[in-house]
Amino acid sequence: MNEAEIQRARRETRGIKTCIHFNNAGSSLISAPVADYLYGFLREEEIKGGYETASLREMELENFYIRVAELINARPEEIAFVENATRAWDMIFYSIPLKAGDQIITVRSEYGSNVIAYLHRAKLAGAELVIVENNEHGEPDTNQLKKLINEKTKLISISHIPTGGGLVNPAKKIGEIANEHEIPFLLDACQSVGQMLVDVNEIGCDFLSATGRKFLRGPRGTGFLYVKQKWIERLDPPLIDQFAANLIDEKTYLLRKDARKFENWERYFAGQATLGKAIEYAMDFGVSKIQKRIFKIADTLRKELRDISEVEITDQGLVQCGIVTFRHAKINAKVIKSELARKQINVSVSSGSGSRLSFMERRIDSVVRASLHYYNTEEELEHFLSELKQLAS
Numbered sequence: 001m002n003e004a005e006i007q008r009a010r011r012e013t014r015g016i017k018t019c020i021h022f023n024n025a026g027s028s029l030i031s032a033p034v035a036d037y038l039y040g041f042l043r044e045e046e047i048k049g050g051y052e053t054a055s056l057r058e059m060e061l062e063n064f065y066i067r068v069a070e071l072i073n074a075r076p077e078e079i080a081f082v083e084n085a086t087r088a089w090d091m092i093f094y095s096i097p098l099k100a101g102d103q104i105i106t107v108r109s110e111y112g113s114n115v116i117a118y119l120h121r122a123k124l125a126g127a128e129l130v131i132v133e134n135n136e137h138g139e140p141d142t143n144q145l146k147k148l149i150n151e152k153t154k155l156i157s158i159s160h161i162p163t164g165g166g167l168v169n170p171a172k173k174i175g176e177i178a179n180e181h182e183i184p185f186l187l188d189a190c191q192s193v194g195q196m197l198v199d200v201n202e203i204g205c206d207f208l209s210a211t212g213r214k215f216l217r218g219p220r221g222t223g224f225l226y227v228k229q230k231w232i233e234r235l236d237p238p239l240i241d242q243f244a245a246n247l248i249d250e251k252t253y254l255l256r257k258d259a260r261k262f263e264n265w266e267r268y269f270a271g272q273a274t275l276g277k278a279i280e281y282a283m284d285f286g287v288s289k290i291q292k293r294i295f296k297i298a299d300t301l302r303k304e305l306r307d308i309s310e311v312e313i314t315d316q317g318l319v320q321c322g323i324v325t326f327r328h329a330k331i332n333a334k335v336i337k338s339e340l341a342r343k344q345i346n347v348s349v350s351s352g353s354g355s356r357l358s359f360m361e362r363r364i365d366s367v368v369r370a371s372l373h374y375y376n377t378e379e380e381l382e383h384f385l386s387e388l389k390q391l392a393s
């Protein structure tokens with residue numbers, strides 16, 4: 001992104017006037033045009049009624065599917081609106097048939113909620129969870145993955161970018177292996193969509209889940225699911241209502257033939273249409289440009305952090321994204337977060353279930369997570385670093 005584009009992004013982000021927001025992997029600052037669109041939608045619901053507004057804005061609700069499809073190189077019929085990434089992911093994961101002895105393969109950096117769901121189904125079905133360990137670069141060892149696959153492997157499922165670190169998992173390589181062995185591949189792209197190019201055909205995933213509020217700068221309570229065409233009719237959603245299916249008589253219902261069979265009837269209509277607008281907004285800058293910008297300033301931040309004594313960067317992998325994590329030998333991550341918050345600098349702390357398997361292995365309790373977006377600037381980085389140095393001195 002050039003200077004003019006960054007300046008435009010900042011002009012159109014009201015939140016930057018009151019804080020330095022480095023919590024974009026939590027929930028990023030929604031842009032002014034997108035926020036105004038959301039308020040307009042809600043105001044219309046207030047004045048005209050919710051059903052009436054949905055009907056008047058039908059094309060805008062349809063626009064959501066078109067924009068998501070464009071963003072990830074899919075087809076609109078392959079997209080479902082789901083209220084968050086977890087539920088989108090669940091809708092697919094709980095549709096995949098599993099029986100005793102079957103295997104699910106995941107990676108060491110997997111997101112905690114997903115691991116809980118694997119264990120849940122492993123317990124119910126008598127299936128087994130198998131973990132691919134990291135190689136010397138801290139990313140999944142794809143040679144080990146190849147060896148682990150056998151006739152019992154029913155699913156390969158990974159998070160593209162984990163919640164508690166800058167690692168970008170080699171999704172394309174894993175997709176190639178999954179496709180070669182004809183094993184369904186589920187990609188949790190919650191943290192990658194919006195900050196880097198994600199192309200479902202290039203990656204070779206069968207399913208993808210994502211959220212609206214993180215790097216897409218959409219509203220909270222929004223997310224989506226991609227289901228590759230060939231799977232739509234084969235899978236039976238774990239929950240269905242009269243939007244997902246049509247009731248024919250006492251004995252019969254007919255499921256929809258598109259990915260919307262994974263949706264609910266009642267949903268956040270304003271959020272759905274607004275997420276479509278947020279994607280338009282991102283695509284107006286260009287996701288490839290956004291990725292370059294985010295990765296570049298994150299690299300700068302890592303370089304600067306390395307020069308602060310007793311700070312250890314905890315990001316793994318050969319490819320690292322806009323999520324920068326670190327810990328200080330003497331100051332607890334929660335203290336760093338709260339002290340920075342007093343100076344209007346937003347960062348988050350990663351600890352607990354989210355990164356459990358990875359942190360356990362590395363003997364990490366908690367880390368500070370500074371997650372950057374394209375509207376963050378080098379000046380903001382300098383300010384953050386100087387506050388951190390003062391705190392550490």
Ligand SMILES: Cc1ncc(COP(=O)(O)O)c(C=O)c1O
Nearest residue numbers: 084085086111159162163190211
């Ligand atoms: C890798 C990963 N997957 C899934 C989720 C869950 O997303 P949501 O809160 O939208 O359900 C997160 C949230 O932090 C995440 O980091």
